[in-house]
Amino acid sequence: MASEGQALNVPVLLAGYRFSPNNDDLIVYYLKRKILGQQLPADVITTTDVYASSPDKLPLDDFKGGVANEWFFFSTRSKDDNIIALDGGYYAIDPEGAGPITWEGKVVGYVKTLNFYQGSSPNGTETEWMVEEFRVNPEFVPINNNRSTQEKIENLVACKISRVQPEPEWDTTTKPKESKQEEDLGDGYLKSSGDNSRYIMHDLAHFVSELTLEWSHNFDDSRSERDELQVIDSLRPHQSLEKLSVTTYGGTVFPPWIGDPSFTKMVELKLYDCLKVTITGILPILRQYLSINALDEVKEVSAETN
Template sequence: MATGGQALNRPTLPAGYRFSPNNDDLIVYYLKRKVLGQQLPADIIPTTDVYASSPNKLPLGGEPNEWFFFSTRSKDDDVIELDGGYYAIDPEGAGPITWEGKTVGYVKTLNFYKGSSPDGKETEWMVEELRVNPEFVPVDNDDRSTQEKIENLVACRVSRVQPETEWYEYFDEEIEKEAKRGKFEIPASLLEE
């Protein structure tokens, strides 16, 4: 398993191709096969401990603002405390994942906050955590190893979401920058109230 910030030797896709699977594809073609030890369609998702550090210390590469990892995580943790921050589940970002009319897995969204729980400051980082539905994976009751993978192995889509800026905020910032550089004069009539 790679540690935070360490570069990974990732396979690359041919020019013009982009890895951007939807949730049901991640469950059906990647996570389920990983759990069962089967060959993946493309060996493009690295395994790392996503929750061991803040997202900006993950071995990121590939598409800007969206990365994929296999990781492990207990179902029971609603908050994961780290040094300097924590992950917390967004109750509105949870639900089933269906494929061909069957529930094949579940998704939870975890937001990353700086500071201490519950008073931290939300950052632009979020993790969509996908877990396979145990009923979707054929496994013998005696196969404890596979059952543990079903319970603990997750696929994670790590995203960096840029905060939305109101259109007028952009102009306010630009006017301020230009005024500081002396390139733009604000008429006195606009400054007086």
């Protein structure tokens, strides 16, 4: 058994899982437990001084198992100054990126956002790098007159480093050979004449709440199971996804992210006329309901309820 102040660690994430927690989960299940020396759900967040260098020079490779362009570290809390000067640049606080973090109706912590600029303040050039710094609410952590715990509450934070990419664009120069042209159907739809597929993303922002994927209803020899699997796998949304609908998908399997239990916000999954799919074990991760229509080759659908 670990002594007080010594954290118990568990193996890194299992294959196929990605680490991208909600803000409240990061504070409740990781930062608070780190402060108290308790076991973490997964040993994926290392400790480094985030503000010792520019973000591109941090040991980003030490963080494994996350989603693209996101890295998490425990770090010493930043200074309260609006500007933090570094070699070759500086961090500046974004006033709109600060606020409380709530969990089960309680304020469990706070977040502030810092954008990284190249050059010298106040004439630097904003880059694509940003840091979200999470600190725990002292009232949420039992201190019990422990000075070490008090110091950690004051100084230890969890940082999410992001490299913000430009808005996605449909690149007509890299289409598959069989795809001749794409037609704008309006309301966000794109139809490709070559692969007989069409799909809609209701919101192309980082946090997509609803995603609808729809292919042609014509299951002929022109369709490629491999290509359709690549398409649906490349459209993996953020774990904040709440509703997913897939219609007339022609692959034999779904990508790993469909049914991934890390999608804790999911309340609706609809699968229509996915005639070739064998699907197992999706029901246990859903909160409310699942709609399945015409999965002709389903071999097992199981669910457990308390």
